[in-house]
Amino acid sequence: MAETVFSRPQGLIDVTTHYCPGCTHGVIHRLVAEVIDELGVRERTVGIAPVGCSVLAYNYFNMDFHEASHGRAPAVATGIKRARPDLIVFTYQGDGDLASIGMSEIVHCANRGEKVTVVFVNNAIYGMTGGQMAPTTLPGQVATTCQLGRDVEATGHPIRVVELLSTLRTPAFIARASVHDPLLSINAKEMLRRAFRYQVENTCFSLVEILSTCPTNWGVPPAEATEWLARNMLPYYPLGVFKTPEGDDRAPRPNGS
Amino acid sequence: MAETVFSRPQGLIDVTTHYCPGCTHGVIHRLVAEVIDELGVRERTVGIAPVGCSVLAYNYFNMDFHEASHGRAPAVATGIKRARPDLIVFTYQGDGDLASIGMSEIVHCANRGEKVTVVFVNNAIYGMTGGQMAPTTLPGQVATTCQLGRDVEATGHPIRVVELLSTLRTPAFIARASVHDPLLSINAKEMLRRAFRYQVENTCFSLVEILSTCPTNWGVPPAEATEWLARNMLPYYPLGVFKTPEGDDRAPRPNGS
Amino acid sequence: MPQIIITPNACKGCELCVQACPQKILGMGKRINDKGYFYAEVVEQMRCIGCRLCCITCPDLAIDMRVNGTMYHYFSY
Amino acid sequence: MPQIIITPNACKGCELCVQACPQKILGMGKRINDKGYFYAEVVEQMRCIGCRLCCITCPDLAIDMRVNGTMYHYFSY
Amino acid sequence: MQNDVIMAGFGGQGILLIGKILAYAGMNDGKEVSWMPSYGPEMRGGTCNCTVVISDRPVGSPVIRSPRALLAMNLPALDKFEPRVRPGGVLLINSSLIDREAQRDDLRVILVPANEVANELGNPRAANLVALGAYIGATKAVPLDKVEDVVRESFAAKPKVVDVNLETLHRGYDIGTGAAVEEVPVEEGA
Amino acid sequence: MQNDVIMAGFGGQGILLIGKILAYAGMNDGKEVSWMPSYGPEMRGGTCNCTVVISDRPVGSPVIRSPRALLAMNLPALDKFEPRVRPGGVLLINSSLIDREAQRDDLRVILVPANEVANELGNPRAANLVALGAYIGATKAVPLDKVEDVVRESFAAKPKVVDVNLETLHRGYDIGTGAAVEEVPVEEGA
């Protein structure tokens, strides 16, 4: 008599997503839902959808959900958590949402040490609006607002959110993972598990940046997209844990030069 | 026949400022004006006043000036510099202006590598509005919106802007100085000199954070304010150069823990 | 004995599972599902080692796995 | 011979210069200026070493310095 | 006099392109024209359509609820728009991909085996041009030569495809005109 | 019947405080009252003032352009507000700090050596209470005892200062009332 060893988590509703074929938003949805199931907190979790391709996340996660205006999910999360500290609150945000228009909200939410969890999906492009440049777009990468490739002279270098937030003095768990390869997805899930556990234990703010693909706007088939990510994003966005509440201050010191 | 070895720089208009007695905004104004004089760029400089106690800076600096809405001076500077790259553009911003409401604008301005200079005056409080807590207010420090002293559990730790911005990959000159002591003011001037020179040479974005006093809202006489700054701010806000365009990447690496 | 179950109408034909399978026992079929996609199929169920990498890879939860009896876990997930 | 010139009406009486002077030759006067402040005065001009620290300290540009002949610069400013 | 048409089908079928070609031709013919693509939610899911209006007076609404003609390149398109076509209007069905009949009996129905024809001509990706030709043939919305000119321009880059594309267009045109007299009874017989 | 007064002087003179005491006393006396401080640019520069209205009908404007009384604690205050006082109104001048005479001759002018009196009583920081007392004495805007009660409350924390403060208040009151009959000729003679 056969036992099911892999199937849809309770945390996800049984519907087909609107995501493009091979978009790893779907993988990240599943990992988050699995972790919430495992921690047994689904019934007291409130998620916050961003404005971005995952704007409809509330149609997929089987829990109470909140919309947020573009980039402000961390402020919305703050409001929810301060009103109801017993709830488990997480935001799910894209790189345009979090790193461009939402930069102020994420920095201050992290710095206040709000006991919430941020799932930061970095696909190096604006998906929903049709492939414009994101703060995370790589040098030379083509986007509809930099059709000759991102010119770092004019637009600067890609922002590494995890590195930036790790310098804050307020204790937090901050890590970067990727889901372009199933073995790394397993690690990504472990990072998410730790992030949510820190919240469940009311320890600190937690954020996991997850590198993700956007085959549609990268203009490559899904299978190539995973390779593109490995080749181009991994070198610039190193995976790993950058900051733990136990660990010491990650801020750079003056180097006198 | 006597020679004048110290007097008002051309860059400052001969009027009494509205600043409170002993407020070191006045010192910083003078240092900036002296540097601009020395570089001989006053006639092609456009300054940008923030919203804060220095909102009236345009009445004191003897050059074309711009107002900016609260926190947005770096965006205004971007607009000016992109329109007229031949102009020398600097913003003068307080810590509420730059580190609270203006966080997104300063991060993105620095990250785009706008060739402008930011003079960031950190007095650990909101001066103009009457002493509310700033992102830079120190743990335990009393302010009108934290009358029992800043509680880091509820509001997080003070934000160290210079450390935060130093992690960005885009080349920049980023340093912290102080003017609570004349010998340090001399060093502050040197930092400002370097910052403006980098702009004049069209090398990179530059920012100098300058620790400053607010006797009025700290509730101490000016002479004690300088001691308060030395005792409380210096340990948390170390002085020095944090990033140079020549120097290497200051971003923290994953530490696996 | 691990068993892969692919739900045709859940599949968007992205081929990531095909790429992910260390045993290369998955392939894209010739039939179109209700959404108009050529969907993935198990080609050689027999050689499946039950690693679940295809399941973990699939962005659309189109792949479930069942096993008869116990089975070796290559990694905790 | 350095000479300190304090402009009474520019002074806000903050006393920072008094604190800054290594020779302690500055003091707060008993007279009130137009703004209602007791303003700083030079007490012992003779002992001034021309370090300019009071000038550099003053937030209100109330202190100028002139010298007759050459003078030693303790630091470049 | 106004001609307007909704062209609809899958994303990859080059629907927006033939819509633009038609609009260009109309403009070059001295007519007032407008081209309006679908945008927004319905785009997700791969369906796509555009509305082209050709008129000798300034174009009113660029969005037409009840068009004078429908060019349905796939089944969802037919299902969605057939009910909206004006009575007496023209309905072109890509019979290569759609195996159901028209449900309306108050329309001039024309079956266009667009993909077959395109394949025959060794120009498989040009089913859209067959359909365009058929529409022109059936409605004479614009003179054929104006369309030819635009086709020539649009493919100026790769001259060798121009001729086969023109031929493809003509085959469609014939179906459209011929259809005007034959197809309907056939349809009835089907 | 309405009494209104502008009290003005330096920042440190406790002007806002006596304004509040007056308003409280008025309220406890069953009157309608309002207290409006100056805020905004004029604050910078250390001057400060407040307007108190005491009325037996709901208070209209809490800001009074032409007050029925002015309590000028320093010269800038006198310069700024003297011209605005209503004809026939009361003008109290802190003669300790102001050495110019009133310019208006249509006002009931009362010279109050507030600082001297306060110093005499060994209560130098209470010049404001002398002035308040004088205003009450001159206008009877509220019964003295109501003001005494408020003073007692406000200083309940440090009882020993209560008595001296009350004495200070009374000295002011006498100047105010006495003044009502004597000061003016003196003023004329001055």
Added chain:
Amino acid sequence: MTKKLMKGAEAIGEAAIQAGCRLFFGYPITPQNEIPEYMSMRLPQVGGTFVQAESEVAASNMLYGASGTGERVMTSSSSPGISLMAEGISYLAGSELPVVIVSIMRAGPGLGGILPSQSDYLQTTKGMAHGDFRLLVLAPWSVQEAADLVQDAFDLADHYRNPVIVLGDGLIGQMMEPVEFAEDRQPIKELEPKTWAATGYTGERPRAIINSLYLDPEELERHNLRLKEKYDAIVRDEVRYSSYGTEEDYDVLIVAYGTVARVCYTAIEEFAEQGIHVGMVRPISLFPYPYDAVREAARRAKAVLVVELSTGQMIEDVRLAVGAERPIHFYSRVGGMLVSPEEVIEQTTAILEDREVIHG
């Protein structure tokens, strides 16, 4: 219950707390800093939470999250800060979240000045942000009324699931007046349990989704029409105003709101002392606007005088009410300058004697 002399800002904060507000998110701005300052001190004393947001943009979104849990929440700001909340307020209205926003107007545009003004009237009542929505707007003219309206605002917000704005000016915030708080205040509206709130999905009710996105236009149209019905109900049931001197006959009707109305009231009383009768309608709810009351009162007069601290904003609503039926005169001071009773008397007299009126 005894009277207490309170600063408007403090009375507003205390009123909110007594109305059950337990969360405040705000950012300092003159002339209303005393509100967040008071809340930062008082809320912890009653088990509530004060958060100084990094900006007004963040504050409005924190409000969004907090009120989505069903708690009573408030923010306060002044003109430039309110403008920064525009997008957030549109989301609050679109998601039908009950929040109370205290707006203390200062002179604009831009940074402008910090002194009292009424130049945000059109923004607040008609065009706060994108999309078809309306805010309930209440304008107090005294500290006591400010306190009362703030308490009512929470009930109205909950009842209609709509943001309510209490609109004052620098005077209201800064002045001290006696205030009284009823001990056993009852809600002015019956309040249903907030089953829509997102507090965790246990299966006992449908999933709670706080949202304003409707990609399907037919759905969004239904949503918009439902909102419209709500606003119509508000227009029908929530009009507030008071009239003065209308028991007598009068030739001139003054229309003014907020503290300006107090100035006009003083003028009216001085007229009364001279035996001249002047009427006044003071709108208290600015949306819904008391069109009927203004129209009917105007019909009894020969002319209408609108007095505001703006170059002419509320006058548009007076025009909508009165149309061409009566001549409408206008007087205002702007930029932080205040209207004095003397000026109102002069303007009114000019109309009575029908002299040319010098428009401020």
Added chain:
Amino acid sequence: MTKKLMKGAEAIGEAAIQAGCRLFFGYPITPQNEIPEYMSMRLPQVGGTFVQAESEVAASNMLYGASGTGERVMTSSSSPGISLMAEGISYLAGSELPVVIVSIMRAGPGLGGILPSQSDYLQTTKGMAHGDFRLLVLAPWSVQEAADLVQDAFDLADHYRNPVIVLGDGLIGQMMEPVEFAEDRQPIKELEPKTWAATGYTGERPRAIINSLYLDPEELERHNLRLKEKYDAIVRDEVRYSSYGTEEDYDVLIVAYGTVARVCYTAIEEFAEQGIHVGMVRPISLFPYPYDAVREAARRAKAVLVVELSTGQMIEDVRLAVGAERPIHFYSRVGGMLVSPEEVIEQTTAILEDREVIHG
């Protein structure tokens, strides 16, 4: 000069470039992404600069800085993005900076939807932000007119030193129509040199200070009154509208703007074919609003029909124009749904036959 078939968004971008716009600051938002995308490609080709701002808040402030140097600058956005620019726009108006803002309305409130709408009318024409200011608002109904109005907008902005908004909807942005650009276009206003611009103080002119702060209320009042005079001049000189079918007598007057007016125009033509005359006034300038034209045209009709894509916004201006003189009917579709000629015909017929009109 030959006609070119262009997408509205591209025509708008090209028109700006031909009008001398050399700087564009913007943030992506549907349905106007093609404007920034076009500018990012085209501007560098003409020596201009495109900056993708980190947000609309930043974009509006970049605009502020750039236009302070005297250059011609533009941004574009859609409803939620425009709301985020509110504070910035108030500063632009307060500092009298000439900028052009293209606003492509989508359905709201909140995130709403991305399909065409006219529900930002009141926001754009009356209440965009805090403080007494007005924006010049121009509403095109075709791609060609969009291009023309964008070019005029730059002249008007420079002439009046005021922000000008070109207000369209999703249709204008997405549709393709033939466009023609005049080769030797002349400014429609005489333009003075921008001696006020902050470009470095060499002593040849007074220091240039770009500013909206006036701490002294008397100064700020003077500033506000000067602005008011400017707006009055705009109201006097810049009213734009066109009329249709008004050469004949008509019973019903339709008032509509933007793409909706095209739909109504189709309806009017179909009526004409049946020999029924229906008139229409199409406001092109929404501020200043063509009150007189609407009033006079309405007086010739028995009734007025206002058609918009909102639950009732422009109708307020029609009421201000027509007052009680004529019955004003209203028809609308909202949430991204469009009005069809058939619907307009039905509504109009209902009025003609005076049946009850079903309000959309």
